Amino acid sequence: MARLENSEIARLFGEMADLLQIDGGDRHRVAAFRRAGRIIEGLPRPAEELLARAELDKIRGIGSGTVQRVKQMLRRHSCDELDKLRRKVGPGLREMLAIKGLGPTTVRNIHNHLGIESIDALEYAAKVGAIETMPRMGPGMAHKILAGIEAYRKRRGKIALSEAQRVGRRIVRALAELPEVARVELAGSVRRGKAAIGDLDLLVASSDPGPVSSRFQTLADVEEVLVRGDTRCSVRLHNQQQADLRVLPAPSFGAGLHYFTGSKLHNVELRKRAGRMGVKVSDKGVFSRDEVLIDPCPEEADVFRHLGLPWIPPELRENQGEIEAAERGRLPKLIEAGDLLGDLHMHTRDSDGSGSVGEMAARARELGHRYIAITDHSKALGIANGLDERRLAAQMQRVRKLDGELDDLRLLSGVEVDILADGELDLDPALLAQLDWVVASVHKWTNQDEATMTRRVIRAIESGVVDAIGHPTGRRPGKRDPYPLELEAVLVAARDHDVALECNGGPNRMDLGDVDCRRCRERGVAVVLDTDAHAPRHLGRHEFALAMARRGWLERQHVLNAQPWEVLAARRARRLRDHGDPAWRVAPTIVQVPVGFELADDEGEGEVGEVGEGGEVLVDAEDHAWVDVEPLEAVAAPVVTSKPDAEGEGEDSGAVEVAEVDASELEQLRRGLAAGVLDDALRERLSYWLMAGAEDPTLEQALSERGPNPLQVGFDLLSGS
DNA sequence: CTGGCGAGCCAGTCGACGCTAGAGCGTCG
Numbered sequence: 001m002a003r004l005e006n007s008e009i010a011r012l013f014g015e016m017a018d019l020l021q022i023d024g025g026d027r028h029r030v031a032a033f034r035r036a037g038r039i040i041e042g043l044p045r046p047a048e049e050l051l052a053r054a055e056l057d058k059i060r061g062i063g064s065g066t067v068q069r070v071k072q073m074l075r076r077h078s079c080d081e082l083d084k085l086r087r088k089v090g091p092g093l094r095e096m097l098a099i100k101g102l103g104p105t106t107v108r109n110i111h112n113h114l115g116i117e118s119i120d121a122l123e124y125a126a127k128v129g130a131i132e133t134m135p136r137m138g139p140g141m142a143h144k145i146l147a148g149i150e151a152y153r154k155r156r157g158k159i160a161l162s163e164a165q166r167v168g169r170r171i172v173r174a175l176a177e178l179p180e181v182a183r184v185e186l187a188g189s190v191r192r193g194k195a196a197i198g199d200l201d202l203l204v205a206s207s208d209p210g211p212v213s214s215r216f217q218t219l220a221d222v223e224e225v226l227v228r229g230d231t232r233c234s235v236r237l238h239n240q241q242q243a244d245l246r247v248l249p250a251p252s253f254g255a256g257l258h259y260f261t262g263s264k265l266h267n268v269e270l271r272k273r274a275g276r277m278g279v280k281v282s283d284k285g286v287f288s289r290d291e292v293l294i295d296p297c298p299e300e301a302d303v304f305r306h307l308g309l310p311w312i313p314p315e316l317r318e319n320q321g322e323i324e325a326a327e328r329g330r331l332p333k334l335i336e337a338g339d340l341l342g343d344l345h346m347h348t349r350d351s352d353g354s355g356s357v358g359e360m361a362a363r364a365r366e367l368g369h370r371y372i373a374i375t376d377h378s379k380a381l382g383i384a385n386g387l388d389e390r391r392l393a394a395q396m397q398r399v400r401k402l403d404g405e406l407d408d409l410r411l412l413s414g415v416e417v418d419i420l421a422d423g424e425l426d427l428d429p430a431l432l433a434q435l436d437w438v439v440a441s442v443h444k445w446t447n448q449d450e451a452t453m454t455r456r457v458i459r460a461i462e463s464g465v466v467d468a469i470g471h472p473t474g475r476r477p478g479k480r481d482p483y484p485l486e487l488e489a490v491l492v493a494a495r496d497h498d499v500a501l502e503c504n505g506g507p508n509r510m511d512l513g514d515v516d517c518r519r520c521r522e523r524g525v526a527v528v529l530d531t532d533a534h535a536p537r538h539l540g541r542h543e544f545a546l547a548m549a550r551r552g553w554l555e556r557q558h559v560l561n562a563q564p565w566e567v568l569a570a571r572r573a574r575r576l577r578d579h580g581d582p583a584w585r586v587a588p589t590i591v592q593v594p595v596g597f598e599l600a601d602d603e604g605e606g607e608v609g610e611v612g613e614g615g616e617v618l619v620d621a622e623d624h625a626w627v628d629v630e631p632l633e634a635v636a637a638p639v640v641t642s643k644p645d646a647e648g649e650g651e652d653s654g655a656v657e658v659a660e661v662d663a664s665e666l667e668q669l670r671r672g673l674a675a676g677v678l679d680d681a682l683r684e685r686l687s688y689w690l691m692a693g694a695e696d697p698t699l700e701q702a703l704s705e706r707g708p709n710p711l712q713v714g715f716d717l718l719s720g721s
Numbered sequence: 722c723t724g725g726c727g728a729g730c731c732a733g734t735c736g737a738c739g740c741t742a743g744a745g746c747g748t749c750g
Contacts, residue, residue: 032733061722064723135741141739381750382734382735383734383735383750
């Protein structure tokens with residue numbers, strides 16, 4: 001039997017916990033099932049393997065009971081306890097848990113008081129006011145339930161791409177073993193990479209369909225056979241998905257694959273085009289107007305060729321302009337796995353991940369990543385053991401130390417900081433400014449209205465310390481709708497502040513979705529494709545984010561983590577500069593200034609604070625957010641810079657900036673460049689100048705001495721060494 | 722159900738919000 005994956009075992013434990021809770025079982029037992037599921041989900045190796053090595057029960061939280069159940073599950077996709085609970089509770093009650101606002105206890109109460117066992121019955125009860133007759137239930141709950149049912153119906157029957165792929169690929173593997181099968185492919189919306197999948201479509205090339213069909217009907221995943229034919233066969237799977245098999249002869253496999261990959265709208269449009277060209281396209285091949293076969297099309301590209309088009313990647317086949325683009329030779333060169341250089345969102349066991357920083361780094365090196373950012377949760381997410389300032393600062397030290405020991409991987413210290421209800425960040429901005437990479441995400445208070453939520457996210461974008469907004473819409477394909485958010489306004493803010501939006505590749509999220517990725521492209525907002533890995537083995541899992549990005553027409557230049565780290569670092573450095581270093585914004589601040597030192601405020605006028613006896617100045621950071629002061633020792637001459645207005649249009653209005661060639665520094669740079677080996681500081685300075693357009697006349701002078709085009713010299717140095 | 726403490730029992734992740742009821746329970750992250 002095909003191997004059962006950890007996540008599927010975890011799901012069975014989750015179901016067991018749900019059913020037991022609805023049944024009124026011991027809550028600690030319920031919690032133990034949930035915990036076991038969570039642990040198995042996060043295991044670094046297949047549970048089957050650990051079981052064989054007798055290591056499974058050594059894991060904290062997994063005892064002998066769990067081991068016995070896992071054994072049964074591996075054998076038959078269920079266990080005695082689960083069978084018993086399923087018989088006792090029934091599927092309707094468990095289905096009710098999918099309605100937002102209904103938990104196991106409420107479902108149990110509704111069942112006990114009103115005898116309700118299905119969503120239809122629940123809807124009726126809510127409409128006629130029966131819900132309100134129950135203790136602790138009122139009109140508010142009834143309304144909530146009805147709204148929840150409506151939302152549930154809209155997305156019903158869909159499952160996440162990851163699960164559809166997993167089951168689909170398992171079926172593909174099983175069918176591929178048959179000698180009668182020449183080729184087998186997943187078609188339909190799975191092949192197009194849609195986030196939420198209705199049915200599975202499987203396509204087989206074979207000259208002997210009978211055995212293929214009967215094998216399909218007897219797969220372990222099959223619950224019930226719906227349509228029983230040789231070349232066409234439909235079944236219902238254990239996960240309640242429908243799977244359709246079609247068997248066709250190998251010479252027309254390409255035509256069939258194209259036809260059954262869809263989308264329907266794409267096919268309709270393509271057939272219209274065929275009509276205009278005097279041919280017909282079907283799943284059997286390309287025909288003349290009078291039904292004479294021109295080409296059965298063994299490959300998909302043959303179909304397109306007859307229509308005068310290049311092959312169009314499946315992800316684009318949604319009739320969203322791809323045919324026209326193909327016609328003009330303007331198809332996007334879609335982002336590919338090989339383009340990605342790093343991963344900028346992952347968790348370790350410092351919060352809710354299962355690997356250490358070192359383990360994550362090791363895996364990233366195996367995968368050939370050039371850089372990764374460790375981004376654990378912040379303290380507002382108590383359930384995930386989120387980091388407070390102290391723990392994050394300590395982690396930063398550890399990460400930086402380890403980074404220093406690695407020469408082939410840049411290990412970045414970051415955080416996934418929660419965006420609080422009002423848009424404040426959950427951690428001190430002064431600390432956030434010291435990190436290499438900051439993802440800001442909404443996890444809590446997700447039921448705000450659209451205006452509040454939008455303002456909240458934009459405020460985080462405007463903070464200046466945030467590099468990317470994590471899973472921006474909060475959606476869970478097939479499970480939960482996005483929270484209300486005016487994405488357009490968020491896009492504008494993100495573009496204005498050089499903040500990227502994340503396309504989170506977590507298999508339950510895939511957020512941003514395809515449409516939103518394309519909006520980013522159109523609005524000029526950078527996208528970053530992350531795995532949100534919670535274990536080392538998740539790090540290779542870029543395919544779901546890639547699916548969304550490709551469906552959103554993204555190319556390499558639209559994706560931030562397809563760029564070298566220097567580009568990203570420069571973006572961050574520039575943004576911090578433009579927003580004023582938040583370290584100075586912790587109000588009020590006392591600073592030391594030398595005698596003769598003159599402070600300039602936002603308008604470039606002097607005197608922003610009272611000068612005390614020792615020359616210290618109390619700066620009211622509320623009113624003078626952009627006052628910039630060098631530490632006493634570092635100030636050789638009474639030079640003061642101040643920041644222009646926060647919007648930062650005009651460079652240095654009223655501010656005095658040192659913008660001259662420094663002779664001693666120049667000499668030092670000359671030596672550094674002549675050596676040909678860039679140290680980190682120089683590399684950073686170089687990329688900052690190159691990518692962010694920062695002024696650096698000294699550097700420019702040094703570079704121009706090494707070639708006619710200082711920009712070129714700079715690029716060569718950066719890429720060459 | 723699991724793990725800890727002590728050899729059979731006991732306690733079990735945090736915190737906020739909404740709903741209904743006027744403090745508490747259930748849900749959601």
